[in-house]
Amino acid sequence: MPSAAGAKLKDVAALAGVSVGTVSNVLNRPEQVSTEKRSRVLAAIDELGFVRNESARSLRSGSTRSLGMLVLDVRNPFFTDVALGAENVAEDHKHSLILANSAEDSDREQAYLDLFEQQRVQGILITPFGNVLERLETMRSRGIPSVLVDRLARTDQFCSVSVDDVAGGATALSHLLSVGSVRPAFVGGPFTLQQVEDRYRGAADAAERAGIRLQLFETPDLKFERGRHVGDSIAKLQPNERPDAVFAANDQLALGLLQSFAANGLRVPEDIAIVGFDDIDFASQSSIPLTSVSQPRQLIGERAAGLLFDEIDDEPGHVHSQVVFTPELVARQSTRRG
Amino acid sequence: MPSAAGAKLKDVAALAGVSVGTVSNVLNRPEQVSTEKRSRVLAAIDELGFVRNESARSLRSGSTRSLGMLVLDVRNPFFTDVALGAENVAEDHKHSLILANSAEDSDREQAYLDLFEQQRVQGILITPFGNVLERLETMRSRGIPSVLVDRLARTDQFCSVSVDDVAGGATALSHLLSVGSVRPAFVGGPFTLQQVEDRYRGAADAAERAGIRLQLFETPDLKFERGRHVGDSIAKLQPNERPDAVFAANDQLALGLLQSFAANGLRVPEDIAIVGFDDIDFASQSSIPLTSVSQPRQLIGERAAGLLFDEIDDEPGHVHSQVVFTPELVARQSTRRG
DNA sequence: CCGTTGTAATGAATCGATTCATTTGTGAAC
DNA sequence: GTTCACAAATGAATCGATTCATTACAACGG
Structure with a gap:
């Protein structure tokens, strides 16, 4: 249990009686070193408590073993799950993942991109908030590629991994119809969010195909409090004009x-059925378990990281691709047919 | 909108017609550079799209601008909130926080400590899982101090920030008594977890002081499914032998x-009242809002990071301290008196 | 015995920003 | 006019690991 402070590679070499090059080889290409010297070096490393200096390593080799990931909100379980998937893949590639939180703030987003650039991360996984696509392109031209997460790239300048929200919206509404709803409603907003727009469109189209009108309750955000508020006004409506089912945007x-x-x-689902979107853990853990449209969160992270490594490893020949998952519905008590 | 790739400090110096030392000064001690040269340098930086190489910087200066944080489970909202608090403080000190997830796995925990050591982080915030205290001490002796989070240091070798779980348990139980419970129960386990042990002891003592027996339902873990399972067996009991209130360990x-x-x-709270612990967001968002014992999560992170910076900035004179917060009860519908 | 081939090991040069001892320049003081 | 103080600028040395051209040595064939 040695405690010498700050041994460096040179010290290890001296103690083991070999050159610094050999020690470096033991660390990076152990198979090219004779068994005897290798074990002498390892013993010396152990004795001195040597820890290699990552700054020096990456300065000289020109590459860091890390990825940057920038999400909209670390407190949102959706993103921690995506990050978990990405981290697993990064670990397989012996990289570490630096997770940062833009908190839906353009300044913070820029600041973290600065940081990633300074740290020379090998690549970036990002759910963009502000107007950063142009910057990401110049970063790629300087050798730092990026993949868009939970957001479809409209250009073919990027890889992206996202979910088909239109299909998800359609699924949710079809499900409501199938359990007997004749007066469904959509709750969500703002429509400037692509995801809200898509989920609504999918639902509205599905309703139209069935010859049914979809009522709309537009909201300025997607928070819990807002849902309670809208719920109160819905509950006040007369039974005959009240929706018999609602599809909430999240x-x-x-x-x-x-x-x-x-x-x-109001009884759920007897008086009014509810379907949500995202299938966060707490959807199933509510007193009345919530039917929800489920996205493959970890898988999204895994694929995104996979695409990123493709681009990192094969820079010239890389072709950008858009992966789009189709979400699926998980039926629970909140829409149980009576 | 320049796109030259990989400009380095030397290039900036050349373009601005100054020495490299001056450019470095503009970056690090701008007040020591004349206004004229400073602006020439800044213009050059802009034109070349120069980004300083953090590896080189920290190699030479010997210090990184980053902290490591190692938590038991990033998916647990408690830890993301603590991390958020820590990150804010780190940001104030112009440091970045590298968040890692030991996922209650000793090997991963060790691996991340290796990583932190290689990256030469300035300090570590950790909720220890395995037996790492000894290692943390040797890391401190090599210049990387650490602070224990959500865990009281039993030695005075460390700073720690934690919560008084005994007091929390007592508060929870007193509350149940105050709303009229005469047959309370505790649900939780395993008792090898210090927190479970403490919360139970606090509750049991409070019950005893009131001359009331506290029934115990011990569980092998603290998960949602487990709660449902125990709930089913409690619901099967005869009304006269069934607890009229339960305090759950989380x-x-x-x-x-x-x-x-x-x-x-069973009606909550009429037939049976419930109080939880942690006050996660979803406690208040349940159909029947849950009374819970609340910990100042962000504050825990802030204080922990604060103590860490104290130690980093003032290594020799630093005295370790244990900060213990007293949690407070947030009463909601699940214990509303009838 | 010489030449060839291949494996191990060597160590000086290198990555790019920072540091610091030194030089240059300016103005005030005498 | 000389000295002194002080601010501004310089650039060579430096941090520590990696790289790679070079050397050392052994084995083998002819």
């Missing part, structure tokens, strides 16, 4: 509706 | 109980 909103309905004495 | 467990009781037709 689970937070859906949980808010659920709480409000419970507080207002 | 919110996951409490939510499981809640779901089970709802499914079994």
Whole structure:
């Protein structure tokens, strides 16, 4: 249990009686070193408590063993799951993942991109918030590629991994119809969010195909509180003009509706059914388990990281690709047919 | 919008017509450079798109601008909140926080400590899982101090920031008594977890002081599913031998109980009241909002990071301190008195 | 015995920013 | 006019690991 402070490669070489080059080889290409010297070096490393200096390593070799990941909100379980998937892949490639939180703030987003650039990460996984695509392109031209996560690249300048929200919206609404809804409603907003727009469009189209009108309750955000608020106004409506089922643009909103309905004495699903979107853990853990549209979160992270490594490893021959997952519905009690 | 690839400090110096030392000064001590040269340098930096190489910087200067943080489970909202608090403080000190997930796995924990050591982080925030205290001490002796998070240091070798779980347990139980419980129960385990042990002891002592017996339902873990399972067996008991209130060791467990009781037709809080621990967001977002014992999560992270910087900045004179927060109860509908 | 081939090992040069001892320049003081 | 103080600027040395051209040596064939 040695505790010498700050041994460096040179010291190891001296103690083992070999050259610095040999020590470096033991660290990086152990198969090219004779068994005898290798074990002498390893013994010396152990005795001195030598830890290799990553700064020096990456300065000389020109490459860091790390990826940067920039998400909109670390507190959102969706993103931690995606990050988990990405981290697993990074680990397989012996890279580490630096997770950063733009917190839906353009300045922070820029600052973290600065940081990633300074740290010379090998690549970036990002759910863009502000207007950063142009910057990402110049970063790629300087050798730092990026992959868009949870956002379809409209250009073919990037790889992206996303989910087909239109299909998800259609699935959700079809499900409501299949359990007997004749007066469905959509709750969500703002429509400037592509995902809200897509989920609504999918649902509206599905309703139209069935010859049914989809009522709309537009909201300025997707938070729990907002759901409770909208829920209160829905509960106040006369039974004959009240929706018999709602599709909420995400689970937070859906949980808010659920709480409000419970507080207002509406029975779910008998009086009104609810389907959410994202299938966060708490959807299934609610008192009345929530039906939700599920996205393969870890898989999204894994594929994104996979694409990124493709581009890192094969820079010239790389062809950008857009991976789009189709979400699936998980039926639970909140839409159980009576 | 320049796109030259890989400009380095020397290039900037050449373009601005100054020495490399001056450019470095503009970057690090701008007040020591004349206004004229400073602006010439800044213009050159801009024109070349120069980004300083952090590896080279920290190799030469011997210090990185980063902290490592190692938590038990990034998917647990408790830890993301703590991390958020720590990150804010790190940002104030112009440091970045590298967040890693030991996932309650000793090997991963060791691997991340290796990584932190190689990256020469300035300090470490850690919720230890395996037996790492000894290693942390040798790391400190090599210049990397650490602070224990959500865990009271039993030695005075470390700073720590934690919560008084005994007091929290007592508060929870007193609350149940105050709303009229005469047959309370505790649900939680394993008792090898210090936190479970403490919360139970606090509750048991409070019950004893009131001359009331605290029933115990021990569990092998603290997960949602487990709560549902225990809830089912509690619901099967005869009304006269069934607890009239339960204190769950954490919110996951409490939510499981809640779901089970709802499914079994027990009314909360009329038939049985519930109090949880942690006050995660979803506690308040449940259909029946959950009373819970709340820990100042972000504050924990902030204080921990603060103590760490104290030690980093003032290595010789630093005295370790143990910060212990007292949690507080947030009463909601699940214990509303009838 | 010489030449060839291949494996191990060597160590000086290198990555790019920072540091610091030194030089240059300016103005004030005498 | 000389000295002194002080600010500004310089550039060579440096951090520590990696790289790669070179050397050392052994084995083998002819």
